Amino acid sequence: MVDKSVLVYEELDDEVKNTHVRNVFIDVLLKCEILDDALKVLDEMLERDAVFKVNESTVDVVFHGWLSKGYSERRRVTEEEIVQLVLKFGDHNLAPNCVWLSRFVTSLCKNGKSNVAWEILRKLMNTIAPLKAAPFNALLTWLGRNMDIGRMNVVFNEMEDWGIQANAVTYGILINTFCKSLRVSEALAVFEQMRGRQSDDGNVIKADEIHFNTLINSLCKVGRLKEAEELLVKMKMEMDCAPNTRTYNCLVDGYCKAGQVDTAKSVVSRMKEEGIEPDVVTFNTLIKGMCKHRGVSSAVSFLMDMEKEGLKRNVVTYMTLINAYCNVNNIDKAMHWYDQMVEAGCSPDAKIYYGLISGLCQARRDHDALTMVEKLKRAGFSLDVVAYNMLIGLFCNKNKANEVYEMLTDMEKAGMKPDSVTYNILISYFGKQKDFESVHRMMEKMREDGFYPNVVTYGAIIQAYCSSGKINEALKLFNDMGLLSKVFPNTVIYNILINSLCKLGNLKQALSLKDDMIKKRVRPNEETYNAFFKILKDRNQLETVLELMDEMVKHYVDPNHITMEVLMKLLPEVGESTKLKKFMQGYSLASPIDKDVMRQ
Secondary structure (H helix, E strand, C coil), X not given: CHHHHHHHHHHXXXXXXXXXXXXXXXXXXXXXXXXXXHHHHHHXXXXXXXXXXXXXXXXXXXXXXXXXXXXXXXXXXXXXXHHHHHHHHHHCCCCCCXXXXXXXXXXXXXXXXHHHHHHHHHHXXXXXXXXXXXXXXXXXXXXXXXXXXXXXXXXHHHHHHCCCCCCHHHHHHHHHHHXXXXXXXXXXXXXXXXXXXXXXXXXXXXXXXXXXXXXXXHHHHCCCHHHHHHHHHHHHHCCCCCCCHHHHHHHHHHHHHCCCHHHHHHHHHHHHHCCCXXXXXXXXXXXXXXXHHCCHHHHHHHHHHHHHCCCCCCXXXXXXXXXXXXXXXXXXXXXHHHHHHHHCCCCCCHHHHHHHHHHHHHCCCHHHXXXXXXXXXXXXXXXCHHHHHHHHHHHHHCCCHHXXXXXXXXXXXXXXXXXXXXXXXXXXXXXXXXXXXXXXXXXXXXXXXXXXXXXXXXXXXXXXXXXXXXXXXXXXXXXXXHHHHXXXXXXXXXXXXXXXXXXXXXHHHHHHHHHXXXXXXXXXXXXXXXXXXXXXXXXXXXXXXXXXXXXXXXXXXXXXXXXXXXXXXXXXXXXXXXXXXXXXXXXXXXXXXCHHHHHC
């Protein structure tokens, strides 16, 4: 059939080969997958001085017929060829319809070619080809996923400049992206700009519950609860746009996060009065808020009351209570709720297992932690690197070397690689064992795996050297830090060295290190000064003690109970109780003080 069509076409006079005939011929060739011949005829029609030019039927044949069904199996048409076809049709003020163009824009964006998609749309805007919002929405959606707000603004502004009417979807994409990036004021501005505008279909754009819920949720997230309530009032006034359970859940969550649990409860009462039923999300949100701000016991009491009203617990309910008890180190209660969950036939998810493993590790219950690991695996889940690190850390703390190696082997079998945290745990462990050969071996392996020692790594090694009495090695590593690794000492590292030098009686070098610390803008803390006060108390160097107390006031370092214990033993004995009182009230010892203040 195709051979006859080709013969008939070739025998026709040029003036007979009009646009309609050519369109039919191209359609036959494309359906028979004779791509090159079809494109040759098409190229003739796309020439600027062509007698018979492309028209809307050509667009249908090429884009909506052939390319919509998939590419040729004989010769795959490239993305670049399609781009060129779209642009050439644009030169004739023709464009594929919105559905096809939107899909192609999405395809380009998925392949990392959002710039190409934008160039196509820009060139089509320069023609009189009819364009609507849909392909621009496809581009805006992708830019929004990548939080490329700058380019989103450019696309939207150029749409307006070229008279392409945005629709409700366009505004929704912008509002959603601004809200996700917590740029709520800009989202509200777009919302107000949208209301009452005419869409590309000629209808007036109306805000819907998705717009309102997105904005109310974001206002609650940033703590602008009053504005969220005001927007709720506007929502109630909007025709065909009533608040729903999700709307009120946003408010409940906002008030709970702000610590206003009673107000959150009152929102639930308002829901019921308006005939809107709270759901399990509502109650889970309240339970989470109560766990954080009222204590877990009050949350459990509230749960029991709600169950009398028909509330059914779900995975989130159990997870909230389990995590809350783990956070207050009550692992027995956490395990109780895990057992309740299993008895109720509610399957724990990976997060619940991770939470319990973490809690058991913190409670140093290694046997129970391993039992929970087995349950996790039987449930079809795998440990992640964070869980492995917790278990390895637990066994290191309990000095169970065999279990540490078993866990590392298990980690390797699971296809999980150690991260910088794993290496830091191991380096700290070997350091405490004074096994410096293993410390250096771990450092090398860490680098081989693409990780570089950080401040935690150096702190662990310096601590190990100091604990082993190798202060010179510790100081050498300290001095090499910035030179070799661009990692600079923090307060913890300075404190380790200062404390060790003070214990060795090397006060002069310790004070020099403290001065270096301040010079390099590393803030000293109470532990820094406590190390000095302990040695100075034994040496009765009152003048230096008073200087350091003044320095603490100057650097806004608050004394802790150890500071006060040492100073209260030293200063009253030498008749300096007044100076101690001034110090406790935050005054410089050298400054005058009001007598009335001193009497307080």
